[in-house]
Amino acid sequence: MSDEKICVGAIAGAYGVRGELRIKSFCATAEDIETYSPLTSEDGQRHFHLALVRPIKGGFVARIAEVSSKEEADALKGVQLFALRDQLPSLPDDEYYYTDLIGLQVLDTGGELLGSVKTVADHxxxxxxxxxxPGTSETILLPFTRAVVPTVDLLAGKLIADPPEGAL
Structure with missing residues (x-):
């Protein structure tokens, strides 16, 4: 069993005065965050038994067994919620968890190093x-599409990109 953790959500703050929390889910199917409970803090020191109460704009109202007041809920604002990688579903061959892409070397179709993946965002x-x-603080943004990134090789730690004209 792997002890690698994946961030699946975050506590956005208190909701009401009875210790309920606003939760932002990073899961492809937002409600799935509840199925990975108990979740942990990034350092693994705190465990959260999460129960979703209802959806709200931008997330969910949830209860955590260990939280019973607004003050306790407020104190957790900003805490990221992690699940063990083994709890997450396997993905088809052409889908990836963001965490698997971060750090991969990015080569162009001619084999020239363009850099490494710093972050993945979905806007x-x-x-x-x-x-x-490489060697600078400069970053470039590439759409993560099959046309721009035709090859992802997790085992080799690289991906091949064909950047659109003007991207470099």
Whole structure:
């Protein structure tokens, strides 16, 4: 069993005065965050038994057994929630968890190093790779589509990109 943790959500703050919390889920199916309970803090020191109460704009209202007051809920604002990787479903061959892409080397179709994946973001129109250029603080943004990134090789730690004209 792997002890690698994946961030599946975050506590956005208190909701009401009875210790309920606003939860932001990072799961593809937002409600799935509840199925990975108990969740942990990043350092693994705190465990949270999460129960979703109802959806709200931008997330969910949830209860955590260990939280019974607004003050306790407020104290957890900003805490990221982690699940063990083994709890998450396996993905089809052409899908990836963001955490698997971060750190991969990015090569162009000619084999030239473009940099490494710094972050992956989804702003609603599709996933975007932020690529850290080697030896500089400069980054470039690449759409994470099959046309722009035709090859992802997790075992080799690299992906091949064909950046759109003007991206570099």
């Amino acid at each position: 609603g129109a599709g996933d975007i790779l932020e690529v850290q250029r």
